[in-house]
Amino acid sequence: MHRPLTALEDSYHLVTSLGGAAALVCAVLFLSWVVRLRDNARLLSGRAPKYAGLWVYAGWIVPVVNLWFPRGIVADAFRGSAPERRLPASVNVWWGLWVLGMLSGVGIVYKDSTDEIIARAYTEVWPLLASDAAVVGAAVAGAVAVRAVTAVQVARMREAAGPRVPQPV
Template identity: 60%
Template sequence: MEPPALHPLRGVTRCAVAALALAGGAWIARGVWQIRLAKAGQPLSGPPDQGEGRHRPLTALEDSYHFVSACGDVLTVLCALTFLVWLLRARDNARALSGRQPRHALPWVYLGWVVPVANLWVPRGIVADIHRASAPEARLPRTVDVWWGLWLVGAASGAGLMYTGTTDAVVARAYSNVGPLLAADAAVAGAAVACALMVRALTGAQESRTGSPRSGNAIGSTAGG
């Protein structure tokens, strides 16, 4: 019997891995600038946001951190969009390989990241289902759990992915207590690396079912234990 026709993944996998690398690098750059801020110390004039709608002029270092942070935000959004494109194609391929409907309906591919409580397990479940359908006899790659654990740390830290404060507030935190910021940066950067390995592993698992060239074959076999 002919293997099922799958969406090509090599191109989107390369794009996703590149975007993840850029996003991870951006979070490392945030950490470097936060260390620079902490070493420089808060100016005698106080934090940038001085309350009651008053803001003092930024120093050159603070202004450069705003630029680094803005670039990081753009790269993080680009990374998220690229990863979702890969996830949707891999999900469609998994359905073709297994002949079964995915456990999570299509809206959850998007809603699973933002709906409270569900966002603690739905995205990982979608990825695990993709692997289960693509390589039913193989163990779930360890990179899936590493990625998800670091993602949750980075999202729930109060200083990472889901931080809703202003950049000036981050600058003030870097002056007063940089440790939690650096921990969040490290978790997000680590999650990006683990996610890139996971993307390659799952792509390799799917392509191995059809005999296609596998860009992630070696990593997939290693990650599978």
């Protein structure tokens, strides 16, 4: 027999569900961006990407490989798009915070049941908040990285297209 959930516990389930849905939407959008990023880099550089297309998806879920492949795919595409430029710092910040958030969250969240996590929120909230802060920081840095890498590709595509000659009216 379980006691009725408190309002805080009900809220936790609601926030977790909404957070999971938002994460799914963000993941789909991010992966579609990475696929386009790789395609653009291949066209701009004329060479095949370092990582096979399968790794754009599997690189996130295969243990150990997921610690470096996703960042490597973005970095490889950036270098293919602009070999003379340095990788934006936001890419490394994004990846460092993402790995930190995931590794710190694995021990906190995935080894326990939802009820144990809720109970821990009453007594040991700081590790949960620190892990979440790293993931939120990674999301912000990831948005900055997407903008920086995309801007470089757009500029390179404009260069490749050549100067526009105005047409007589």
